[in-house]
Amino acid sequence: xNDEIIEKDLDLEAQIKDHIAYFxxxxxxxxxxxxxxxxYVFIFFEKAGGRHSVDFVDYEEEDNQVHVSFPxxxxxxxxxxxxxxHKLILSKRFIETKLCNMKFLSLLYNxxxxxxxxxxxxxxxxxxxxxxxxxxxxxxxxSDVISFRTKIIVSFIKSVIEELEEQELTVTKRHxxxxxxxxxxxxxxxxxKSVFFYAEKLAVTPNYLNVLTKKTLGVTAKELIDAHVxxxxxxxxxGSDESIKQIAYNLGFYTIGSFSSYIS
Numbered sequence: 001x002n003d004e005i006i007e008k009d010l011d012l013e014a015q016i017k018d019h020i021a022y023f024x025x026x027x028x029x030x031x032x033x034x035x036x037x038x039x040y041v042f043i044f045f046e047k048a049g050g051r052h053s054v055d056f057v058d059y060e061e062e063d064n065q066v067h068v069s070f071p072x073x074x075x076x077x078x079x080x081x082x083x084x085x086h087k088l089i090l091s092k093r094f095i096e097t098k099l100c101n102m103k104f105l106s107l108l109y110n111x112x113x114x115x116x117x118x119x120x121x122x123x124x125x126x127x128x129x130x131x132x133x134x135x136x137x138x139x140x141x142x143s144d145v146i147s148f149r150t151k152i153i154v155s156f157i158k159s160v161i162e163e164l165e166e167q168e169l170t171v172t173k174r175h176x177x178x179x180x181x182x183x184x185x186x187x188x189x190x191x192x193k194s195v196f197f198y199a200e201k202l203a204v205t206p207n208y209l210n211v212l213t214k215k216t217l218g219v220t221a222k223e224l225i226d227a228h229v230x231x232x233x234x235x236x237x238x239g240s241d242e243s244i245k246q247i248a249y250n251l252g253f254y255t256i257g258s259f260s261s262y263i264s
Contacts, residue, residue, distance in 0.1 A: 019094050019143075020150050022129075022136055023087040032076040035239025040095055041069035042088040042157065044117075044125055049080035054113040055231060064122040066115045066157050072232075073113075074239045086129040088153060098147060099154060112161050121156055128153050177202055178216050181209065185228050190252040193229060193262075195221045226262075233263050 025043065048061040053076040054069070061067075061079060069075065071092065090099075117125065132149045135141065184198050192198070198221065199206040206221070213221040229251060236247045248259035 019091055020146055021089040022132055024133065025083060025085040025087055027083060028081040029077065029079045029083070033238050034075045035235065036069045036071055036073045036075060038071045039092060040071070040090045042153070043067040043085060044129060045083060045085040046122070046126055047082050047084040049082055050078050052077040052114065056234065059114040062116070064117045064119060066117055068113050068115065068157070072235055074235050088150065090150065099151065112164055115157065115160055115164070117160055121160060125153060125156055128156070175212060175216050177204065177212060181213065181221070182224070185225055189225060189228050189232070190250065193225050193252070195225070230263050
């Protein structure tokens with residue numbers, strides 16, 4: 001049992017706009033309906049127990065896990081007292097300018113919010129986080145070294161994700177059209193919820209896109225679009241202070257009635 005408790009300051013973490021922040025984790029923690037800040041968060045549990053909900057899907061917290069949080073996701077967790085680990089927060093700017101060559105923004109990564117880390121990789125991650133903490137605690141912080149260590153940490157996590165892709169997404173990887181379709185939905189879902197819109201951008205027929213999506217992902221193209229819109233609606237309804245009218249407008253609906261009908 002770990003008697004050390006490190007309190008979380010979620011308001012402080014939400015204010016991080018640039019580059020990199022690190023926080024050690026220890027002890028029990030519980031929260032419900034927390035909306036992720038406009039940044040990417042990596043939590044590495046060396047020891048853990050409890051439950052973590054990501055966008056309304058529950059996951060067990062276990063030893064040697066990495067939990068990845070994307071901007072805007074809704075999280076609830078109940079972490080037990082024995083928890084010990086590390087939290088790394090990276091700004092969008094850092095991801096887009098320093099890690100763009102890693103293709104980290106791939107939508108596939110959002111399919112692995114909780115990653116079981118092999119023991120050998122877990123040991124390497126633990127060492128890298130300790131080295132990063134040492135650099136940040138130094139009297140003179142070298143930003144280049146911090147950036148370098150961050151890239152190493154993300155690279156280790158990325159390697160595990162890529163193995164998961166090979167195991168679970170081999171069919172999807174054979175169809176670049178599906179990957180591009182998912183990317184287009186992420187970018188354009190507030191503008192259009194029409195299969196024709198995306199098929200035109202992909203230079204295929206709506207019927208072909210539907211058939212390919214059904215064969216690859218088990219849902220039709222329209223079902224994929226609708227699921228994305230509904231998920232974003234749930235995120236905003238649960239994690240923002242905006243009115244239903246404003247949320248509906250932000251998602252491309254001009255009346256509350258049409259919005260309610262769509263998500264019901």
